[in-house]
Amino acid sequence: MEKLTRESIFFIADEEVRVKELLPQLTNLPANQAVKYFQSIGLMLPRKLRMNVLKQALNPYVTSKVIVTQMLSDEVNYRLRWYENFAETQLVNLMPLFKDEKLFENYKDLLWLAILDYMFEKRVSESNFEYLFQFIKIVLQEKGSEIENSVKYNQALNPLFFDESNTIDGLKPEIFRPILFNCSTLVEVREIGRKYGVNVPRRLKKAELVQIIKDELELREMLTEEIVNQIDKMNVIALQRFAMNHDIKASIELKKEEIIEYILKNAVQTKEVYFEPEAAEAYEILDDQALLAKRALEAAKKEPEPVVEKKPEPVVEEKPEPIIEEKPEPIIEERIIERVKEETVVYQQIDTESLERPLYKVIDELKYVSSVVERLKDAVFTILDEDRRPPHEEGIDYIINFAEKFGYEKSGQDIVIQKPIIITPLQVKVTKRKWNSFLKKEKKTKKQKKKESKEQITKTIASELKQ
Numbered sequence: 001m002e003k004l005t006r007e008s009i010f011f012i013a014d015e016e017v018r019v020k021e022l023l024p025q026l027t028n029l030p031a032n033q034a035v036k037y038f039q040s041i042g043l044m045l046p047r048k049l050r051m052n053v054l055k056q057a058l059n060p061y062v063t064s065k066v067i068v069t070q071m072l073s074d075e076v077n078y079r080l081r082w083y084e085n086f087a088e089t090q091l092v093n094l095m096p097l098f099k100d101e102k103l104f105e106n107y108k109d110l111l112w113l114a115i116l117d118y119m120f121e122k123r124v125s126e127s128n129f130e131y132l133f134q135f136i137k138i139v140l141q142e143k144g145s146e147i148e149n150s151v152k153y154n155q156a157l158n159p160l161f162f163d164e165s166n167t168i169d170g171l172k173p174e175i176f177r178p179i180l181f182n183c184s185t186l187v188e189v190r191e192i193g194r195k196y197g198v199n200v201p202r203r204l205k206k207a208e209l210v211q212i213i214k215d216e217l218e219l220r221e222m223l224t225e226e227i228v229n230q231i232d233k234m235n236v237i238a239l240q241r242f243a244m245n246h247d248i249k250a251s252i253e254l255k256k257e258e259i260i261e262y263i264l265k266n267a268v269q270t271k272e273v274y275f276e277p278e279a280a281e282a283y284e285i286l287d288d289q290a291l292l293a294k295r296a297l298e299a300a301k302k303e304p305e306p307v308v309e310k311k312p313e314p315v316v317e318e319k320p321e322p323i324i325e326e327k328p329e330p331i332i333e334e335r336i337i338e339r340v341k342e343e344t345v346v347y348q349q350i351d352t353e354s355l356e357r358p359l360y361k362v363i364d365e366l367k368y369v370s371s372v373v374e375r376l377k378d379a380v381f382t383i384l385d386e387d388r389r390p391p392h393e394e395g396i397d398y399i400i401n402f403a404e405k406f407g408y409e410k411s412g413q414d415i416v417i418q419k420p421i422i423i424t425p426l427q428v429k430v431t432k433r434k435w436n437s438f439l440k441k442e443k444k445t446k447k448q449k450k451k452e453s454k455e456q457i458t459k460t461i462a463s464e465l466k467q
Contacts (some may be wrong), residue, residue: 089188092154209252
C-alpha cells in the first residue's frame, strides 16, 4: 500500500475519509488522550517511526547553513556533525531550539500520517478506526484541544513507543555510548535515564562504592577475606583513596561515562545483555569509513600474514667496458714576434733658470718665516683666562697657525689666521687695531725683503755663471 499524504483518501465501513480533513482533528488530540486510545486497542508503535518523522521534519532546518548559524550556538552546531546518529531524546530536544511553530505543526502532521500508515500496515480493524473517530469527537467536545509545546507533547507520547531488542532510545549500546558522551549534556543524559525508569543518583552511596571496589578486585582475583573486612571498616574518603591506589575507577561523584554505564546497566531494554566496555575507545565517535577501517585493521591483526619465500634473484655478471686510451692532443706553440721600436733620445739644453727657480723660492720662504718668528718673539701679548676676560674690552680672538703654504705663483700667503678654537683655558688676546698695524708692517717688510732677496740671488747666480 502506498504511503498516505495530505491529499489521500481511504474508506472505513464504506465511508470516504479524506486525510486533509482528518489531520486537524488528530493533531488537536492531546498526547495523553492519544496514548489512552492506543493502549485501549493494544497497539504500540516502534520508536524508529517517531525518529524518522523527527528527522524528516528537522532536515530542512538542519541542512540550512543560514538557519543553523543564526539559531543555534556553536556547541550545538558542532554536535550536528553526528545528527544522523542522534538518539530520540536528542532529536526531540533539538526541535524547540529553532523557535518555529510551523516546524512543530508540520511534525505533528507527519507523525499522524506515519501512525495511520502503521495502523493500515498492522491491519487495524475498521471498528477500531470508527472508535478512533468517535473518541476524537468526544475528547474535543469535552476537553477541547490543549496547547502543548513540542517537548511536553513528545514526552507525553513516550509510553506509546517501544525499542527493538538490545536498543535504548533508538540506538544500539555501542552507538548509544559515544553519541551521548559527545553530543549530550549531563542533564540530557539523566533525562534519558528517567525516560527508561533509571533514576541516576547524584552521588553513589557508601554501599554502592564498596560493591564497585569488591567487584573489581574479584575480577582481578585479588579479593580475600582480610581485604573484605578491611574495606567494610573504611569510610568514604578512605574508600576513594583505596580505589585510587589500586587503579580502580570508583568515585562518589559520577562522571558522564559512569552515568551512561549506570543507565545501560539498569535499564530494562539493555540490562540483560549489558557488558562493561574494556577500553575508553567505546566513547569515541567514528564515521562509517573510519569504522570500516578500524574493523579491517582489527581483522588484519587477528589473521597472520602468509610468509612468502623470496627466491634469490639471478646474479647477472656485468662485462667490463673496454678502456679506450685517449691520445694527448698536440700542443701548438704560438710564437708572437713583436717589433720593438727604437726610441731616439733627444738631448735638450737645460735652462739653468728653471733649475734654480725652486731653490730660490725655498730660500725666499725660509727667510720670510724666520723674520716673522723674530718679530713675534719680541711682541708683547696679553694672556687672559676666558672666564676672567673684561667685558668692556673689545677684540677679536685669533689663534695664529704657523703652517706655511708654499706656492710658486704667490709667496705672500704663508700665515693662516683662523677663528679661535679653544684648546686650553688660556687664549691670546690681540686687539683689532694692533693686529691691522702688524699686518701693514709685515706687508711692507715682506715686499722689501723679497726685493732684496731677488737682487742678492741674481748677483749670486751671475757670479757663479761667470766662473
